[in-house]
Amino acid sequence: MRDRKRFTLIELLVTIAVIAILAGLLLPALNAAKLKAQSSTCVNNLKQMGIGIAQYAQDHEYYPWPQNESEGIWYKLTGIDSSGNSIGVAYVPNYLKRGNLFGLRCPAHANLHSSETSTAPINSYQFIGSSGGDSNPTLWADKGSIGMTGPIKVPGSSMRPEKVRSPSRRVSTTEQPMSNNFGVGYIPDSRYLYNSTGGARLGPVHANNAGGLFFDGHVQMVNVLSEWNAFGNGTRATEIWLKYFAANKY
Secondary structure, X not given: OXXXXXXXXXXXXXXXXXXXXXXXXXXXXXXXXXXXXXXXXHHHHHHHHHHHHHHHHHHHOOOOOXXXXXXXXXXXXXXEOOOOOEOOOOOOOOEEEOOEEEOOOOXXXXXXXXXXXXXXXXXXXXXXXXXXXXXXXOOOOHHHOOOXXXXXXXXXXXXXXXXXXXXXXXXXXXXXXXXXXXXXXXXXXXXXXXXXXXXXXXXXXXXXXXXXXEOOOOEEEEEHHHHOEOOOOHHHHHHHXXXXXXXXXX
């Protein structure tokens, strides 16, 4: 009877070391591929939203408005109210999860659960809005700028496609930051830019980047740290807002 060949302790340790080295080499590549796939999905989501927003504007002659009505922008775009009832055309996809409405979601937000406890169909994306409210029904911030939408109490805060200045440089929709507080679905003014003095509603999602949908329909990943970072400076925040988000300003 022949003796069975057994691994020696040294051979076993060498094998384990080789496996560990290979894993160390492969994991960064796998993580990079995962991030790239998430980014691609997000870009495709924003492109779908761009098509839906453009169709809405064509049907209504202005972009979804107002930003703060009880049946808000997401209801208008998904065509479903908070109870799941149809209220019109579905311009962007929607689905139900655990009884709550969702629109498109970026895979990077898969483990963020605050939206699942909300009755509103808030998802991974948010619109560029405008300042103003019941107590101060004027466009009081950022030199009277208007985003893609505006407050119901402010006359003239709806935005028509032909009124958008430099549509290839102006952003209508961005990703939500990596946070469990998804906010109200729109950014009203420059106080909420990344790292500004207010509660930030912009932040890095894909490494240093976040997706942006521009008024001309193109989508790109923007480096939030270098492009949308107000550095806690209110003057710089207004400058960034006017450059990227104010649809009615040069």
